[in-house]
Amino acid sequence: MTTPRFISASAARSLPLFGGDIRITMPADGPGAGFSAFEDVRQPGDGPPWHVHHGEDEMFRIVSGRFRMRCGEQEFEAAAGDCALLPRGVPHSFVNIGDTVGTMFCVVQPGGFEHFFLEVAEAGLRIPEDMGRILEIAARYRLELLGPNPFSGR
Structure with missing residues (x-):
């Protein structure tokens, strides 16, 4: 990157996805350039399937709420202000264990995963309706979905 970039809050793209x-x-x-950043907003009890990124590292900072996370065999709880680095090649998932909506800020390196x-x-x-597609x-983005969320079973 050779020039600064600015994206206003109003220009950020919001996508309702996977709950x-x-x-x-x-x-x-x-x-594959630099990094990407996004916010992941989850309702109580919600989280993604058990999965592994073969091409990116992810860093999450909890903005609000409480989350239980698993990365490989390690499990931990994270609350507002906590950070977690989830390395590529290691299966992981998380779930909002709080009673309110929770938000995580995520940086993915290298960037481009947002295209998935x-x-x-x-x-x-x-x-699960469109899992085949x-x-x-996911395969094009070197993302492997391994099964349901280990905490919620969804």
């Missing part, structure tokens, strides 16, 4: 809302706050300059969210949202795909898209 949560993904708000893309800083897309990558291009696939965009493709799935633009196609209107849902879990979602798996096809």
Whole structure:
């Protein structure tokens, strides 16, 4: 990156996806470039399937709420202000264990993974109804969905 980038809050893209809302706050300059950033907003009891990124590291900072996270064999609880680094190649998932909506700010490096969210949202795909198509898209982004969320079973 050679020039500064600014994206106003009003220009961030919000995507209702997999029971949560993904708000893309800083897309990558291009696939595999630099980093991407997004907010992941989850209702109580909600979280993504058990999955592994083969191409990206993820760093989460809890903005609000409480989350239980599992990365490989390690489990921990995280609350507002806590950070977690989830390395590529290690299966992981999380769930909102609070009584209110929880928000996490996520930085993905290298960037470009937000295009997975965009493709799935633009196609209107849902879990479990459209799992075959979602798996096809995930494979292009080196994302492997391994099963239901280990905490919620969804």
